[in-house]
Every structure is written in structure tokens, then in C-alpha cells.
Amino acid sequence: MLAIHLTQFGEPEKSLKVVDVPEPTPAAGQALVQVEYAPLDHHDLLLAQGIYPVRPELPTAIGNEGVGTVVSVGPGVMEVSPGDRVLLPFGVFSWSERVVAAAADLTVVDKSISLEQAAMLTINPVSAGLLVGLRDLPASSWVVQNAANSGVGRSVIVFAKERGLRTINIVRRAELVSELRDLGADIVVVDSADAGARVREAIGSDPVLLGLDGVSGAATALLLDVLTDGALLAIYGYLSGRPFTPDPHVLRTKNITTKEFWMYQDEFLPRLPALNAQSARLVAEGRLVLPSAPVYKAADFPEALAYFREKGKVLLDFNPRHA
Secondary structure, eight states: OEEEEEOSSSOHHHHEEEEEOOOOOOOTTEEEEEEEEEEEOHHHHHHHHTOSSOOOOSSEEOOSOOEEEEEEEOTTOOSOOTTOEEEOOTTOOOOBSEEEEEGGGOEEOOTTSOHHHHTTSTTHHHHHHHHHTTSOOOTTOEEEESSTTSHHHHHHHHHHHHTTOEEEEEESOTTHHHHHHHHTOSEEEEOSTTHHHHHHHHHTTOOEEEEEESSOGGGHHHHHHHOOTTOEEEEOOOTTSSOOOOOHHHHHHHTOEEEEOOTTSTTTGGGHHHHHHHHHHHHHTTSOOOOOOOEEEGGGHHHHHHHHHHHOOEEEEOOTTOO
16 A cells, blocks of 8 residues: 655655555454545645654654544444544554554544545644633733644634634734635734734733744744733744744743643643544534645645645645545
8 A cells, every 4th residue: 555654854855755665464453544635835845854842753644633444343333333434543643544552542533524625633722722712801902923824723703703702813914814804714814013912902900811832933022022021932833934032021021931832741631532522523524624635645745745835734645546
């Protein structure tokens, strides 16, 4: 069967190879899953480069999320049945036509959810759910975020609304303002020299006690401007390509705490199954729509990677039966 293997840590164009490997067999308590779609995203390339918190033994398939269909189950499995559509759990690399996983770790999702949407359920929406819950804020509290149009950012808007929170959303393009408002964003501002003042004009003296930074670099300064005394600023991404370097004077003056976030920290692992299920429910209800991505056959991985480098996330199709 086809898989995409990481052969060495380093430049993805050189280290990721399309290979042929034997099909696995499910043992007791396991299920054999036909992978349908698996995303190619920024964190996959961080893993390939050796700068992600996970460093598997090589060579190995990688891929941090995906959706599949149960093909068969090993002895003693009661949680899933052949034909079930399932989300692949943390620890099961998805870039193979078929994988085995502990049946108890699989999340069954309704087939009303498209394969494309289901493939993207377990990282960005779940990260958003965890990020929004980093502080136990009372209803109507404000959360400020940059990267508001990203997969995580859009999900933050929905998960915040689920908790009765309001969002301040920073974007780079004016055409995104109405789009995010339609999604449920309370305030959307375009990043500019007066953005902080415009936010403060809109919310008055209300405290802003949680900030979410998916950009880093110079973009952090605007979040610090909006956050108020005693706030928490969580850094979860580096879309700018620049390091997280908040002004230490502002941190001291406002008594702002910073936290580097990774969804697979031990403290979060028990919450992942419930958040997977909640994400699936929100998509099934039409309340959460994840940004679409083009689909490439897994065998065409070099072309998919070239597209990703230029334009962003793609979905890899691992099912040879797809037209």
C-alpha cells in the first residue's frame, strides 16, 4: 500500500518520500482504518524539519490528523464497526492508505459531515476549544485574537460563542470583516496603527483578560495593547515566521502572563475526545465551517507540497477507490 514516509529530519522536499509498504493487521482491541483524507499543513512540515515537539523514529509515516473508514476490527472490539467513519487519534500518523489504531481512541462521526470537513476536525477546532478554555472567564468577557481568519481563529469565534464569550478579531484584509461577522465575531478590526484605539473605542473600559497569538513577531504588540491588567496571552503559532518576543516592559506594567500552548500537552489529553465530538457536532449543525482546501492524490505528493508552499493547506487523498 502507498504511504508517505519521513526518511530524515530536514528539508521536506528531500526527506518526504512516497513509498510502498505492507498493509498492517489489527490486533486485539484495534481497528484497521482506510484513510480517506489527511491534511498537509504547517505543523506537518515542522515535524518533518525536526522542530515539532514530536520526533518519531525514522523512517515513518507522518500526518497529524485525518478521517477514515473502519475496514475490519481485531478481537474484542466493541467501540467501532466496519463501515464507521472515524477521526484518527493523536499518535496515529495518517499519511498511509491504511492504518491501525486502538478502537477505544477512535471518534465515530456522522456521515452527514463531508470527508473534507471531517479530515480537518481534530487539530484546529480542538485547539480553539482548548485555547478559549485557558481561563475560566465569566459570560460576556472579551477574548482578543490575531490570525482570526485561520482555521484556529474561525473556530475560536464559534467556541467562544458556545461559552458565552465575545471576541475581538484582528485580520489583515478589509474584505474579511463582514465574513467573520457573519460567522459570529463581535468585533473585527484590520491591523493598523490605530487598531488598538478602535478596539478600545468599541469596548470602552471592559477588561480583556485572554489573548491568543497565532502570528507572533511584530503582531504580538497589538494584542498587548488591547489586553488589560492581569491578562493571559497564549502563543500557539508563528505565522509571521518570527519569534515570540513580547515587550517585557508592557508585560510587567500590565501584569500579563504568557503561556506557550501545544494541544498535546499532558494536561489537555483527557479533554481531546470530548472536543473532537463537540467539533463534529458543531460542523454537523452548520455552526462551524472549516476553510476549504484543494484535494491532491497522495501519489502526487510533490505537487501537493509545491501548492502548499505557495497557497497553504491541502488535503491528501489516500483512498485509491476515489475517482
